[in-house]
Amino acid sequence: xxxxxxxxxxxxxxxxxxxxxxxxxKNIGEAISKEVNITLTPRHWQVISYLQDEFKKESPLSIRKxxxxxxxxxxxxxxxxxxxxxxxxxxxxxxxxxxxxI
Numbered sequence: 001x002x003x004x005x006x007x008x009x010x011x012x013x014x015x016x017x018x019x020x021x022x023x024x025x026k027n028i029g030e031a032i033s034k035e036v037n038i039t040l041t042p043r044h045w046q047v048i049s050y051l052q053d054e055f056k057k058e059s060p061l062s063i064r065k066x067x068x069x070x071x072x073x074x075x076x077x078x079x080x081x082x083x084x085x086x087x088x089x090x091x092x093x094x095x096x097x098x099x100x101x102i
Contacts, residue, residue, distance in 0.1 A: 005031045017097050024094025032092045047072050048093045055095040062100040
């Protein structure tokens with residue numbers, strides 16, 4: 001499935017998650033954040049960078065792991081990404097929905 005974001009044709013799944021991380025860039029992340037009504041701040045970008053680094057390491061993500069990461073605590077994570085924080089944050093980060101979010 002494909003979707004046009006910021007003038008680029010991007011491969012996505014039925015839930016709108018990118019299926020090819022190499023197609024992601026900050027403009028794509030900004031566009032997706034607008035779709036989910038989140039205005040990205042430098043703090044959001046720190047969390048997104050952490051999520052992408054963990055994805056590149058093939059490290060499974062969960063709310064608990066993020067809370068213990070030292071990057072963001074769970075309360076702040078929910079404040080930054082209020083509705084389904086892990087699903088929303090990973091979608092903006094251009095990575096697949098974590099298995100823990102089924």
